[in-house]
Amino acid sequence: MNNYVLITIxxxxxxMLFFIAFWAEKNSKSKWINNPIVYTLSLGVFCSAWTYYGSVGVASxxxxxxxxTYLGPVIASPIFIVLLRKIMRISKHxxxxxxxxxxxxxxGNNRFIGALVTITCLIAILPYISLQLKxxxxxxxxxxLDSSSGKILTGSESIFTDSTFYIAVLLAIFASFFGTQTADTTDKHxxxxxxxxxxxIIKLLFFLIIGVYVTFFIFxxxxDIYNQISQFKDVDTLTTFPDVYGGFNWFYMTVISFVAVFLLPRQFQMMVVENDRERYLKYVIWLFPLYLLLFNLFVIFIAWGGNLSIGDTANPDYYTILLPLKNGNIVLSLLVFLGGFSAVISMVVVSTIALSTMLSNNVIIPYGYLEVFRNTETExxxxxxxxxxxxxxFSLIIAAYLFYVNFSRELSLFSIGYISFVIIAQLAPSFFIGLYWNRGAAxxxxxxxxxxxVVTFYSLILPLIxxxxxxxxxxVEEGPFGIGLLRPYQLFGIDFLNPIAHAFFWSMFFNVAAYLSFSLMGSGNYRERNYAEMFVRSSNYSDLQEGAYVWKGEAYVSDLRRILERFLGVSKTERALELFYKKYDLPKDTVMADAKLVxxxxxxxxxSIGSSSARIIISNVVKEEPVSLPEVLQILEESKETIITNQFLKDKSEQLTRLTADLKRANEELIFQDKQKDEFLDTVSHELKTPITAIKASAEILIDDDEMSLEMRERFLNNIVEDTERLSKLIHNILDVEKLSSGREQLVIKEYDILKTIEEAIHFVTAEVNCKKVTIFNVVPPMSLKYDEDRIIQVFINLLSNAIKFVxxxxxExxxxxxxxxxxxxxYVEDNGKGIPKEDFNYIFDKFYQSKNQNTKKPLGSGFGLAICKHIVESHGGSIWAYEFxxxxxxxxxxxPR
Incomplete structure (x- = not known):
């Protein structure tokens, strides 16, 4: 492919990446940006060029x-929910x-440890960045060069004619532009x-495409690939798992990658610093392993395909790009290149942002610029x-480029990657043990x-140099001064581990031993023990926040305010202090600062300046008094008791609040029901009294008037019969509700046609329909169902009567x-009437309830209709409801039910 075409691409x-980053910054609140999928995919920064190219080289x-390399992160993923959550909470706090x-x-904000960790990370990651540039x-x-043979040239004579140099500069511009927009490094990028x-997504997609191409198009x-590789000369090495001794190598290599997924600066940056919501972890524990699984799905088949098609005539690291070139597919090779380029960009950018933060906060500022900052204005x-x-x-990327030019050309991606992992693993004892052992000291x-x-350098790096x-x-073969026990790859006689696993084993052995023994030599100063307790018991002290910090001395608010304004500005300082005063209910004119404010x-x-520098800056404006270890433990114990007491009181308060709210709702419901009962009793007494009065009046007339005509006497007798039926119906409804509520009603279930049943119900309300000139559209088809017909007719009569009442x-209609x-x-029984008022909706099926929304001056009926419908339908195993909106x-x- 033409040089200029590739540079243009x-x-x-x-x-395009600049545009995506710019758009994301402008739409930072969008759900397309803030979601667990984006967060989990960002952890894919673990898959660098080593993964994209080096894994195939190793597999071949x-x-x-x-x-x-991938088993470690997969094993780590399930414990993210416990371990990573603790790390996140401490970091955010x-x-x-x-x-x-x-x-x-x-x-204890130890400046030397901050610098030591930073230098360790630089030693580990600079070669790793150079690996990406390589x-x-x-x-x-x-x-x-369109070189299907894979022969690599020695590079340009000058960095100014080397395209890799310009790519490195572009990456530095991208990282510095989007990674250093604010002075506060805790701001999200x-x-x-x-x-x-x-x-x-890009690198995974293109890697899967080349995997499918090699597996199903070339072969x-x-x-087919397995059958062909079975004839290969080194088939046993390529197709079998290791023996017992090889299993030790696998174990240590897995532990190395397990540790690295937590400690690599780029992983810590993406997992912890950039995390916005803790709940995303429940997606990470399955989505991240799935991502790694997909990335490794075709590795072995690409490697075997390369062995069969290309063999040892080219660097096996680049089989992914050489295979499509060999088969004349330049477009696919370009896609593979862009996938690898994506893996490089993400790793380099995130690593340099994390390392630049560490370098500035833990080396440059605390050891060189503090005096300048003390006497300079905010801006x-x-x-x-x-x-x-x-x-x-810029310095980090250029240094990595120079390392690549001078040292890493002859090293494989695999060797550089694992050397970096072993170096970064030296932070593991201080990191992991320190999270759970409060005696761990600086x-x-x-x-x-x-x-x-030192052990890593002796047993791994020195032999390479x-x-x-x-x-x-x-x-390597004889050891220093011919001492066999000190041979770097077979230290103290252990000769069954590969150099990487061997260096990791011995470096961890001496590292942990030194950490434990030196920590137990003394009790540590009060500041160390204070932070140790806060880290180890983070779940206990997180509620107290500043209250868990132990400090004695004299400090003035005005001095602290002046320092904060110098770095944060006046408005941000005032806003922060105002929130602090409000949180702890302190007056704004407070003069003396306590431990919490310090x-x-x-x-x-x-x-802005890192923990070490922050400690030094603050210590210069406060008069701190030493605190004995017993005082620290006593204060922390008091804090713990305060937390327990506060939590107990908080729980009780919340419980009382809930009970009060429940009681209030219950009381309002009782008042409402009582009111409904009163209205119901008024209605029922009125309804009972009316027919009884009419019956009594008609009977008295019949008794007193002996000369009444036969026709008139018959009319009065008919009135008595009608009023008696009305009275009987009312009493029947009351008994119906109680019988249905108590479950004493026996249903007669048979098979009926639902159409005929509804037509029967319509027939019963014909008089009301004609009187009000209402139109009923019955479009129910004939259908056999099993139910008690008399009861279901009663349901639809009540529903139709209600509808007629409200239209x-x-x-x-x-x-x-x-x-x-x-x-x-x-x-469905649907009408075009006045509808159900919002305030009535929760009560329409109550047996005492009558809506005030009827088209009459006084509510008609006894309020039993819908209550009876509800009981009848539920006794059939069904349900009844009304649509609210x-x-x-x-x-x-x-x-x-059918």
Whole structure:
């Protein structure tokens, strides 16, 4: 492919990433940006060029040896919900911006530990970044030279003619622009997170495409590849799992990757610092392993396909890009290149942002710029901080480029990657043990990290240097001064581990031993123990927040305010202090600062200048008194008791609040029901009294008037009969409700046609329909169902009577229709009347309730109709309800089982 065409494509791709990041920053509140999928995909930054290219290289020579790199993160994922949640809570509470801040804060804001962790990360990650640049450079050369043989040139004579140099500069610009927009490093980098998530999709998609292409287009499926590789000379190495001794290698390599997924600066940045919501973890524990599984789905088949098609004539790391080139598919090779380029960009950008934060907060500022910051105004301080980070980003990427040019050309992606992992693992004892063991001390952390680095250098890095620069292997074969027990790859006689696992085992052994022994040599100062208790018992002390911080001395609010204004500005400082005063119910004119305010001020500064520098700045304006260890423990115990008491009181308060609300609702319901009962009794007594009075009057007339004509006497007798029937019906309704409520009603279930049953109900209300000139549309089809016909007729009579009552005269319309389902039917009674008022909706099926929304001056009926309907339908195993939100009228639904 033409050089300029590829450069144009790369620039276009970078511009697109700029646009995505810019759009994400502008739409930071959008659900397309803030969601668990984007967060989980951003963790795909773990899959760098090592994953994209190096795994295939390892699989092509060692079979399944590439798997431990991913088994560690997969095993770690289920415990994210416990371990990572604790790390997140501590980090958010303490405003931690990097893993160096986290570890140094655990050991009392120790400045030396912060610098030591930063230097360890630089030693580990700079070669790792150079690995990414190496992958870009070599794949760029393969494509531009259209070299299906995979022969890599030695590179350009000058950095100014080296395309990799310009790509590195573009990455530095991208990282500095979106990673250093604010001085506060705890601010979220929404644009970076979104672009990393996008690149995670791109690199996975293109890797799956090349996997499918190799497996099903170049070869005839997985079985075909396996059958052909079975004839390969090294088939046993490529197709079998390791023996017992090899199992130890797998174990240690898995542990290395397990540790790395927590401790790599880029992973800590994306998992902890950029996390916006803790609840996203429940998605991570299954989605992240799934992502890694998909990434490794075709690795072994691409590797075997490369062995069969290309063999050892080319670097196996680049089989993914060489296979489509060999088969004349330049478009697919370009897609693979862009996928690898995406893996490089995400790793380099996030790593340099994390490292620049660590470098500025833990090395440059605390060891060089504090005096300048003390005497400079806010805007200039912020400008200094941002420029320091930008300078750090550029310096890191250029340093990685220089390392690549001078050292890493001859090393494989796999070897560079695992060397970085082993170095970063030296932070593990101080990090993990410190989270759960409160006796871990700063001197133990320092000793453990330093001794671990020394052992790693001796047993892993020194042999590579001697072999690379002096072309001698005697140190490895004979040991220093011929001492066999000190051979770097077989230290103290352990000769069954590969160099990576061997270096990890011994470095961890001496690291942990030093950490534990040095920590137990003394009790530690009060500040260390204070933060140790806060980290170890983070769940207990998180509620007290600043109250868990132990401090004695004298501090003035005005001094703290002045320092905060110098870094945060006047308005931000005032807003922060106002919230603090409101939270702890303190007067705004408070003169003396207590421990809570001192700690609060220190945490505000951590985001801008790091924990170590924040401690030094604050200590310069307060008069701190030493606190004995017993005092620390006593204060912390009192804090713990306060938390327990406060939590107990809070729970009781919430319980009383809920009970009060329940009682209030119950009381309102009783008052309402009582009112309804009163109205019901008034109605019932009126309804009972009316026919009784009429019966009595008619009977008295018949008794007193002996000369009444036969026709008149017959009319009065008919009146008595009608009133008696009316009275009987009323009493029957009352008994009906009580009988149905108590379950004493025996239903006569038979098979009937629902159409005929509804027509019978319509016939019963014909007089009311004609009187009010209402139109009824019955579109229910014939259908056999099993029910008590008399009772179901009663249901529809009541529903129709209700509908007639609420519609307007002459224009009233009632529609009855049915929906059929496999297990039940829904029968709708819909009208265009006045509808159901919102305040009536919850009570329409109560047996004492009558709506005030009738088209009459006085409510008609006894309020039993819908209550009877409800009991009848439920006794058939069905249900009845009304739709609350309809445009006009009411819509009742009767659900009957098939």
């Amino acid at each position: 790369i620039i276009f791709y970078l511009v 020579t060692s079979g399944a040896e590439f798997l431990p 303490q405003r931690v911006a990097s893993i160096a801040d986290f570890i140094s804060l655990r050991y 992958a870009i450079s070599e794949t760029y050369e393969i494509i531009t 929404i644009g970076i997170v979104t672009t990393v998530a996008f690149e995670s 005839d499926g997985t079985e 200039r301080n912020n400008k200094y901080i941002k420029n320091i980070r930008r300078f750090s980003v 001197r133990g952390a320092k000793a453990g990290i330093i001794i671990g680095l 001697l072999n690379g620069f002096f072309n001698t292997n005697s140190f 700690n609060f001020s220190e945490k505000l500064l951590i985001g 307007d005269e002459s224009t009233g 009632i529609k009855i229709y049915l929906e059929n389902f496999p297990e039940y039917v829904l029968i 309809v445009e006009k009228g009411a819509n009742f639904v009767v659900k009957l």
